[in-house]
Amino acid sequence: MKAITNYSYGGPEVLTYSDIETPIPVGREVLIDIHATAINPLDWHVMRGTPYFMRLMTGILRPKKFNVLGADISGKVIEIGSEVTQFEVGDEVFGDIFNFGLGGLAEYACVSEEALVHKPANLSFEAAAAVPVAALTAWHGLRKFGTEKWGKKVLINGASGGVGTFAVQIANSCRAHVTGVCSTRNVELVRSIGADHVIDYTQNDLAENEEEYDLILDAVGNLSLRDYKNLLAPGGHCAVVGFGGMEHLIKVGLFGGRRIKMVDFKANQEDLLKIKELLETGIISSVIDRTYPLAEAREAMIYLETSRARGKVIITNKK
Missing domain, CATH: 3.40.50.720 (NAD(P)-binding Rossmann-like Domain)
Incomplete structure (x- = not known):
């Protein structure tokens, strides 16, 4: 599958559009065909390895785990592990996968079902990815x-x-x-x-x-x-x-x-379901500034780092 990888710390120049192996879900994992991903300041901090205390988690000299960025995803479930109970193949979902290793800047992501909830029917994949x-x-x-x-x-x-x-x-x-x-x-x-x-x-x-x-x-x-x-x-x-x-x-x-x-918290389904209710009732909605194809994630990150984005910057995998 295609993915945006970074195997060293630095600016957007370290991001590479690469071919990597498509993951296989096991246990409570689901494989998501990613339609859209939002990038966040969180991503550029992980990309640059700053502030430096973050490297205690991500790797001191180079990334040891987060070599594919992207916490916010939305897409369709295309395969499930043997212990999955909340989703079926074909379900449209969205969620924050930071605590499960990131990986949203790719065509597919394999993540625990605990990171996801069903996407509101009234939201596009891009609007849903902007949320978590x-x-x-x-x-x-x-x-x-x-x-x-x-x-x-x-x-x-x-x-x-x-x-x-x-x-x-x-x-x-x-x-x-x-x-x-x-x-x-x-x-x-x-x-x-x-x-x-x-x-x-x-x-x-x-x-x-x-x-x-x-x-x-x-x-x-x-x-x-x-x-x-x-x-x-x-x-x-x-x-x-x-x-x-x-x-x-x-x-x-x-x-x-x-x-x-x-503000310090760990994303969880309970809170995301509350946000989902606000989205479904129209109390809140996504504000999207720009959308880039996956291959142009480097340009998207350059723009995000200007801190001039109005709302969210979205990476899309689908035309």
Whole structure:
């Protein structure tokens, strides 16, 4: 089968369009004919091996496991292992396969049935692939750190990105007053998906904003500890997404703060089924910026690393 492989750390230049062996499912594994895959900042961190502590998991000098990137997949089940109980051949599925070794940038993936759920009938394969990592991250960031804050003020920093677009919609569905932060070209997009107020960071300094928020979801990680403290209302919470927030967590620990935390979770079927319900009822939907064929995954990664994508970047295997 065709796949995008990387056997060394580095930029998109290490990605190669290659022929590798098609896997065979055993036990509770299913073989998926992948129709679409979404790429995430997670993929470029694994690709580059940064931050360096990640290499304790992926390999110190070169990748030892994740030589095919891609966590978000959607496609059809074409073969099942002998112990599979949840799916049959022909089922359309989607899921986050990070905890099962990645492998989405390929024509086929062999993964445990525990990583997947049935694809909503009202979604295309591309729209479904855009969901798992970003929507689950937004879900956990909002629900885990701000459950008691619904109906109050929520700030989404990076509201036009993959996580941000889902976060705006989820927070809006919970009747929060949502403020999104983005650049000028994305103001109307963020407003169209449910933000009550939009701050254009190219025109306004967020650090000088006098509003206070009950919950901040920082999907960029570019704010300082002082920014968080100034923007949070008394008793407020801040959920920081991605590795950009690591330095803040260290500072918070040193200062004894407890309101700022990283969004850390393990994808599971229960949470993905909740997201599926939101998709089926139209409460949330995918925002897709660009779609690339599998052979052009390197170009897709170059674009993703610009951090200018509106919503998700999708790799498709089907014409």
